[in-house]
Amino acid sequence: MNYNILSYLIGEGFKNVFRNKKSTFAALIIMFATMITVGIGLAGARNVTSMVKQLEEEVPVTVYINDGLSTSEQQEVEDYIKSIESVNKVEYTSKAEALKEAKEKLAENAELLSQYSENNHPFPASYTITLTDINKSQDVVNAINSVEDIKEKIKEIKTPDTVISGLNRIDRGIKFLFFGIGALLIVVSIVIIGNTIKLAVHARRREISIMKYVGATNNFIRAPFIVEGVVIGVLATAISILLLGVLYHLAYNKFNGMLITNIGFGMLQFGDIFQITMLVYIVLGVGIGVLGSVFSMKKYLKV
């Protein structure tokens, strides 16, 4: 294919995009909606996955104790925990240290916790337990709960299983919801972009029929319309990635601190999910553009 033909095909494709402003706009909107939906799902799922991974690397069991226990009461708890089979190491974190750690995790967002003083804050003291066998965490929990005297001094026990399975459920929920809606929107996009291309083809059916009589190949006739679909797809990609970036930053500012305080892990940076999102968007944009134009041209290529 020589350069002149290539520039002809691309030039015609771009001309089509602007010839049919209204339907191009409609196609852009629906592709944009599709991409944002898929993008939100992707960002959510990526974050949850990263949290699960971090959690799995963490120490298996954390036992949070009630505020205001006496030193001897604390010692009693500690001794008991140490006596449990399959407990390897026990490390104490005081209430004061708990606040410090929370602030460290928040890093630049530490001022979220500035209202709290060392003695008055929601983070409890805790024992961090390393196990000899990572699969025995439920045994440890059962052992602690089986002794009433110990159990009443415990505020909460966190095992990675509960958190991870909870997160996995959220992960599945996000995927199901957003990718389900996304798939639906992809189909709608293909239909709508197909319609846009159909209008462009219809407007040029005379030209196409002449091309056929003169001996143009189907690919030659199709190419400008595929270019049109792809141009719309790429435009939608550009708008969507920009808006997703903005949305992500808003969500980050709103939720990151909260997540760190509550589960100890923050959100990924937008940069961490940019590549995969961009890849998905380009595949979506180009794929929907090509599929839409190929489907909508079938009828006109007969003769």
Added chain:
Amino acid sequence: MIEFRNVNKTYSTGTEAVHNANFKIEKGEFAFLVGSSGSGKSTLIKMILKEEDPTSGNIIINGKDTTFIKSRRIPYLRRSMGVVFQDFRLLPDKTVYENVAFAMYIVRATPKHIRRQVPMVLSLVGLSGKAKMYPNELSGGEQQRVALARALVNNPSMLIADEPTGNLDPDTAWEIMNLLNSINLRGTTVVVATHAKDIVDKMKKRVIQIDKGIIVRDDKKGGYDSEL
């Protein structure tokens, strides 16, 4: 060059448009297809162009049976034939020059070849001075000349015309027919479907007459209706 062997065509609507057609048009020949409206002339032409497939029978173009040709090959088959229609089928937003060059662009001719070939073929059809005009600035006869130039610009071995003078007044029709004749004299095989009785009578060319889908006459130097 163009051979029909026992060709039948029944449209999906049930209309039998062509019934057992047999004829052979040789290279360099000039042949009229005549018959009243609805007799099946356009159907014959559409089957030559591979726009319609015969229901049964074989059509041989340039020695090749096109009956089972792959659809991918059809564009290349069409490049061996130029076509003109009653309604000219020009692109209104392109100039005369561009309308003709378009046909070369489509078959990926080089710009150099296009620049050389288009003026040549425009001069052949007598439109050298009108290259920059748009179709709506031309008379019907001139528009048909543009269509002819477009059909000829890629040097096809045959020219197929379906009622090329149907929209033209008698004088202009004669001009176009004479042009077709001179194109034929340059070696191009010409097939013309037409209603224009007096022209057919006077030109004394081969006449293939079709009536209700049946070829009723094939006369080497005939008139429109001489023996019926």
